[in-house]
Amino acid sequence: MAAFSLKINGTQHEINVDPTTPMLWVLRDHLHMVGTKYGCGIAQCGACTIHLGDNAVRSCQLPVSSVGDQEITTIEGLSENGDHPVQKAWLEVDVPQCGYCQAGQIMTASALLKKNPNPSDTEIENAMNGNICRCGTYTRIRKAIKMAANTNQNS
Amino acid sequence: MTLVKTKIGRRSFIRTSALAGGGMMVGFSWLASCKMTPEEVNSLPKEWFDINGFLKIGDNGLVTIMSPNPEIGQNVKTAMPMIVADELDVDWKNVIVEQAPLNLDVFQRQLAGGSQSIRAGWEGLRMAGATARKMLRQAAAKAWEVPLEEVTTSNGTLYHKASNKSAGYGEMASAAVGVASPNDPPENIEVPEEVELKDINDFTIIGTDRLNVDGPKIVTGKPLFGIDVQEEGMLTAMIVHPEAFGQTFKSMDAESIKSMPGIIDVFPVDVYPEGVEKQWSDGGGIPQLVAIVGESTWQCMQAKKALKVEWESPSNLESTESYEDDLAKLLDAPAKEPARSDGDFNKAIKGAAKVIERTYSAPFLAHNTMEPMNFFANVTADKAEVKGPIQTPEFLEKTLSSVLGLPIDKIDVGMTRMGGGFGRRLYGHFGVEAAVISKKVQAPIKLVYTREDDMTQGTYRPAYKVRFKAGLDKDNNLIAWSVKGVGTNDDLVFENRFPAGAVDNYLAEKTSLQTKITTGAWRAPRSNFMAGAEQSFMDEVAELAGKDPIEFRLELFDRAIKDPVGPPEKNDYDPERYAGVLKLVKEKANWDGLDNGKARGVSAYYCHNSYVAQVLDLTMDGNKPMVEKVVCAVDCGIVINPISAKNQIEGGIIDGIGHATYSQMTFENGVPQQQNFDSYHLIRNSEAPKQIESYFVDNGIDPTGLGEPSLPPVIGALANAMYKATGKRVYNQPFILEKEIVG
Structure with a gap:
């Protein structure tokens, strides 16, 4: 066990856990922030995607000990009122079916748009290839990302 | 009114x-x-x-x-x-x-x-x-x-x-x-x-577009799913199941993990003890397990890795290769009573001017819901509270009553939103496991499967083989059609579906092979394989007849409308509605007029009381099909919520294309060879169609199913388009083996 101080969604959290514990389980089990989902545990499905600084990372492969003072953003903190352009586009396009993978999809998509505000079709597909949607909402995911990109361009 | x-x-x-x-x-x-x-x-x-x-x-x-x-x-x-x-x-x-x-x-x-x-x-x-x-x-x-x-x-x-x-x-x-x-x-x-x-x-x-009522919660990460359940004093439970199907529990070294941090208990579990009254939904699962109970998920995962369990192996553990052989033998062996026989197929085929026979196969598939199996349970001496992702809550309640020895009114089954179902959560053994574990440790627990537990535990889509044979007369009319299907624990053929009723001499036969590997309903059971095989074969027969594939099908529907073979009520489809979706897709896809340089395939199928026809356009990237567009026509009667109905159609299409092209579950000596998403290929964003268009037949008929019907036919449309692009027919799923992917 070791003590860690983590800045998550703008708030400082103190926890005492096994240093090898992945951030996914720190968030879900210890901080009860369950928006970040467990899908595979080996960084293959993207359901657990969070932002470490500005980068989309798979929290199932991110030991708490490696976070240091880098800021973490989860789906719960992506926006204060659920009105990030990507979240709004996701609702307007009615992307989700079961909804389980969508937090991870949204975190990957929002990190992409931050770095590349106007991605091409191929750039969107490449960025999103690490996020599996078993229900098959891929065409809507692409459409929502384009809609969010346009919102950003126009605002 | x-x-x-x-x-x-x-x-x-x-x-x-x-x-x-x-x-x-x-x-x-x-x-x-x-x-x-x-x-x-x-x-x-x-x-x-x-x-x-x-x-x-x-x-x-x-x-x-x-x-x-x-x-x-x-x-x-x-x-x-x-x-x-x-x-x-x-x-x-x-x-x-x-x-x-x-x-x-x-x-x-x-x-x-x-x-x-x-x-x-x-x-x-x-x-x-x-x-x-x-x-x-x-x-x-x-x-x-x-x-x-x-x-x-x-x-x-x-x-x-x-x-x-x-x-x-x-x-x-x-x-x-x-x-x-x-x-x-x-x-x-x-x-x-x-x-x-x-x-x-x-x-x-x-009939108007209404957004998903849980949408705002989904996009902001609110707790909705079974795996998100948190209760006061709740512990985490995990299971260890046998490596191979057919194995049973022998012994374990529990002491080696009991001292690990956060570990509270480890014990063998017999999920369905002798005398328990099982429901149909108790078919899945492995009844002998080891349970690990601890304070947190990560601690349980560590203990799970460290625990040494010995399993008893039977002498005849099963492998994919042996299934392939056994299913092929079963297909060649004479069948017992036909499931349906109209006219005299054998006589007609002997007199046919042209005869064609083809065999199709498909592997086992895992459901792979994104949310792994899990369940919360709090069982005390006089009552049980359970909640989680379950497609069959009524039957779970009944089984729990028998397993726990509690009256139904002392059992409370809560339904959480599910991170996917696809049939997997019809089989509620994980709910029973959670209850049995909670009862043993006398504490509220949440049972969570790892992805590996989930993928290697069944209940799989059966492996199938089907053989079709057809005969044409000298004027290229279809005069004979036979279908013979075999599957693991499943007999595959729907004998009264099209083209039954549209061919004078028709023969349907089916049989199944019992296996140790647990199988069950997987989105659009049987249809998920039969549609692709049948519609690929139909395409080849149309080609042999020198006819346009849509016109060829429409002629058959016309026959079933005007002069059905056998009593029409025996056929479990309506040929007018079937023809209706085909005509609609023909128009919407501009079947006759368009030459866009893409290879096109068509398919139509009826299942779950709904009719679907699709036209699919693709190009090949190496040996990978890149689907440019799918045009889909659906007759499911009155559409309740079009924006969401279209989402179901799109999902079914992507699901069908993905599994038929890339996915399989194989076994060696009873051991699943794909254990996580690094070895089990699920379709990814860039592999999904670029565009899907959906159209509904507006007929005011009472609504029918839509969660499954768009999946089965798309496999046929894909196979037929791949043939147009490459000149080669595909008969065996997955269409591309991972090791052979080029491009």
């Missing part, structure tokens, strides 16, 4: 809800942790009135509608309340949707499966809304002392035009109950014996 007899319990009348008060509105206590915004709190009614089990009306006109069936991503949680709301005649923006509890006294068939929720629920949901509307009208007629016939409604308001009176539903419900003295018996507004259902042309909500 249709008059129908109400079937709602007569004891129901308008009364103050036992669930009055804002905070109680959310059913699960763990959801109460979601903070409500001040606007949300202010907009809550001070009092709710129960009209019937389906809905409550707040004094301010807000309406809570219960969604009776489990939600697996098919979006019945939006669609089912839409049906109630339309008949109730309220504004959708004033509707709050709640997941109903399991209560078969009020609701029927609380099950997610067979694409039947809307079809089976249609009448009951309409009646629930219409009954409530009539009761509110009765209350108004009484209060205003006017004839019932003169009381009309619009968007949640009651009117008496002649006296210029009006009142909101909430206001009238308050008046009817008598809010001033809520303990007095309410003025009885009895359930009417007969109610009027709307004319389908008067629907204002049904």
Whole structure:
């Protein structure tokens, strides 16, 4: 066990856990922030995607000990009122079916748009290839990302 | 307008809800942790009135509608309340949707499966809304002392035009109950014996796009799913199951992990002890397991890795290779009684001018719901509370009653939103496992499977082989057709489906191979393989006949319409509706006119009471099909929620293309060879079609299923388009083996 101080969604959290514990389980089990989902545990499905600084990372492969003072953003903190352009586009396009993978999809998509505000079709597909949607909402995911990109361009 | 007899319990009348008060509105206590915004709190009614089990009306006109069936991503949680709301005649923006509890006294068939929720629920949901509307009208007629016939409604308001009176539903419900003295018996507004259902042309909500009611929670990461359940004092449980199908528990070194941090207990579990009364939903799972209980998930995962368990192996562990051989032998062996025989197939085939025979195969598939199996259970001496993702809550309750020795009324089964179903959560053994573990450790626990547990444990889509044979006469008319199907624990063939009824000499045979590997329903059972095989074969037969593949099919439907072979009621499809979707897709895809340089394939299939036809365009990238566009025509009767119905269609298409092209589950000596998403290829974003267009036949027929029907035929359309692009037919799924991917 070791003590860690983590800045998550703008708030400082103190926890005492096994240093090898992945951030996914720190968030879900210890901080009860369950928006970040467990899908595979080996960084293959993207359901657990969070932002470490500005980068989309798979929290199932991110030991708490490696976070240091880098800021973490989860789906719960992506926006204060659920009105990030990507979240709004996701609702307007009615992307989700079961909804389980969508937090991870949204975190990957929002990190992409931050770095590349106007991605091409191929750039969107490449960025999103690490996020599996078993229900098959891929065409809507692409459409929502384009809609969010346009919102950003126009605002 | 249709008059129908109400079937709602007569004891129901308008009364103050036992669930009055804002905070109680959310059913699960763990959801109460979601903070409500001040606007949300202010907009809550001070009092709710129960009209019937389906809905409550707040004094301010807000309406809570219960969604009776489990939600697996098919979006019945939006669609089912839409049906109630339309008949109730309220504004959708004033509707709050709640997941109903399991209560078969009020609701029927609380099950997610067979694409039947809307079809089976249609009448009951309409009646629930219409009954409530009539009761509110009765209350108004009484209060205003006017004839019932003169009381009309619009968007949640009651009117008496002649006296210029009006009142909101909430206001009238308050008046009817008598809010001033809520303990007095309410003025009885009895359930009417007969109610009027709307004319389908008067629907204002049904047939319009309504966004997913859980959308805002999904995109902000609110707790919704079984795996998100958190309860006071709750421990985490994990299982270790045998490496190979057929193995049983022998021994383990429990002491080696008991001292690990956070580990509380480790013990073998016999999920279904002798004498337990099993339900059909108990078919899946591995009954002998080892359970690990600990404080946190990560600690349990570490212990799980460290635990050494020995399993007893039978001598005949099974492998994919042996299934391939056994299924092939079964296909070659003479079948027993045919499932259906019209005319004389053997004689006709001997006299045919052209004969074609082809064999198709498909592997086992895992369901791979994104949310792995999990369940919460808190079992004490006299009651059990369980909740989680379950497609068959009624049957889980019955099994738990037998396993735990508790009466049904002491078992509370809660339904959470599910991170995918696809048939996997019909088999509720994980709920039973959670309960047995909780009982043993005498604490509330949440059982969570790792991805590897989930993928290597079944209950798989069976492996299949099917052989078709067809004969054409000298004028290229189809005169003989046979189908013979074999599968693991499943006999595959639907003998009364097309082209049965459209061919003079028709023979259907089927048989199954018993295996140790557990199999079960996987999205569109049997159809998920049969459609692709049949529609690929149909394409080859049409080519042999020198006919356009759509015209060839339409000729057969024409035959089934005008002069069906055998008694028409025997055929479980309607050839006019079948032909209808094919004609619609032909028009929408511009089948005759378009030459866009893409290879095209067509397919049509009927399953789950719905008709689907598709035209698929692709190009090849190496040996990988890159699907540019799928045009899809669907006849599922009345469409409740088009934006969401199209989502189901798109999902089914992507699911079908993905699994047929890339996915398989193989075994060596009983051990699943794919254990996680690094070795099990699920379709990815860049592999999905660039574009999908969906069109519905508008015919006003009562609605039928849509969660499954778009998946099966697309595999045929894909195979037929791949042939156009490459000149080579594909017969065996997956169409591309991982090691052979080029491009």
